[in-house]
Each structure stands twice: as structure tokens, then as C-alpha cells.
Amino acid sequence: MIRITDQYFWNFIFAIFFLILVVMGSIILETEARIPLVDLSLVDYVIITLASWRLTRLFVYDLITKFFREQFWDVKKVGRGFELVKPKTGPRRTLADLLDCAWCFGIWATATIIFFYLMTPYAIFPVVLLALSAVATFLSNLSRLVASKIGE
Numbered sequence: 001m002i003r004i005t006d007q008y009f010w011n012f013i014f015a016i017f018f019l020i021l022v023v024m025g026s027i028i029l030e031t032e033a034r035i036p037l038v039d040l041s042l043v044d045y046v047i048i049t050l051a052s053w054r055l056t057r058l059f060v061y062d063l064i065t066k067f068f069r070e071q072f073w074d075v076k077k078v079g080r081g082f083e084l085v086k087p088k089t090g091p092r093r094t095l096a097d098l099l100d101c102a103w104c105f106g107i108w109a110t111a112t113i114i115f116f117y118l119m120t121p122y123a124i125f126p127v128v129l130l131a132l133s134a135v136a137t138f139l140s141n142l143s144r145l146v147a148s149k150i151g152e
Contacts, residue, residue: 010091011094048110057137073086
């Protein structure tokens with residue numbers, strides 16, 4: 001049984017918006033890219049991949065961007081305190097879902113990284129910064145894992 005809700009409408013609207021952005025970005029890159037897509041090397045793909053992973057992690061999980069994610073949640077009074085809950089429907093629910101899902105946000109993050117990496121030489125610094133940050137995060141987690149296994 002298919003259930004039609006208001007939320008499907010907003011998810012569809014955001015999907016169409018993303019599709020339009022990708023098509024427009026592709027048209028712009030076709031004529032304005034500083035690096036044609038066919039000229040990307042393996043190193044470029046690795047940098048783009050690492051930067052996309054780090055940007056996704058930054059917006060979906062990291063505490064430093066929690067304030068941004070919380071803008072799309074509702075505050076609900078519970079007893080003497082408050083808690084954040086996702087809105088039931090509407091565009092804020094779609095954005096809350098997007099920022100709560102690494103798989104979902106990762107597509108948007110990767111499209112953004114690719115566009116700016118191909119479009120302008122000024123994107124190299126933030127993209128490489130994100131990529132190196134991804135490697136540093138991985139190495140930090142690996143060393144923590146090794147230390148925990150040695151301590152057992």
C-alpha cells in the first residue's frame with residue numbers, strides 16, 4: 001500500500017531542486033570549467049573523494065555544525081527541560097532528514113565539491129584542506145583503535 005503524505009511532496013521538490021542544480025552546474029562546467037572532467041587524474045579523484053567525505057562528516061556529525069543542523073528541528077518542552085524533535089512535515093523536515101543522513105547529504109556535498117573544484121582555482125585550498133583533514137581524522141581514529149586493542 002502506497003502512503004501519500006505531505007512529506008513526499010517536499011522530498012520530491014528538493015529532489016527536483018537538486019536535479020536542476022546538477023543540470024545547471026553541468027551546463028556551466030561544460031563551457032567554464034578550468035579543468036575538463038576528462039582531464040581529472042586519479043589524484044584529483046582521491047582529493048575530491050576525501051574532501052566530500054569530510055564535508056559530509058562535518059555537516060552530518062561534527063559538533064561544530066550542530067548549531068546549523070538544529071535550525072531545522074523543533075524545540076519541544078519535556079518536563080522541566082527541552083528536547084529537539086524533527087518537524088512532522090514540511091521543508092524543514094526534509095532539511096532535517098537531509099542533515100541527519102550521511103548518504104543523503106553526501107550526494108549534495110560531492111556535487112558541491114566537484115563543481116567548485118572544476119570551476120575555480122580558488123577552490124583548491126578548501127578542497128585540499130578538507131581532504132587532508134579527512135586523512136588526519138582517519139589516522140586519529142586508527143591510532144585510537146590500535147591503542148584500544150593494545151590496552152586489551
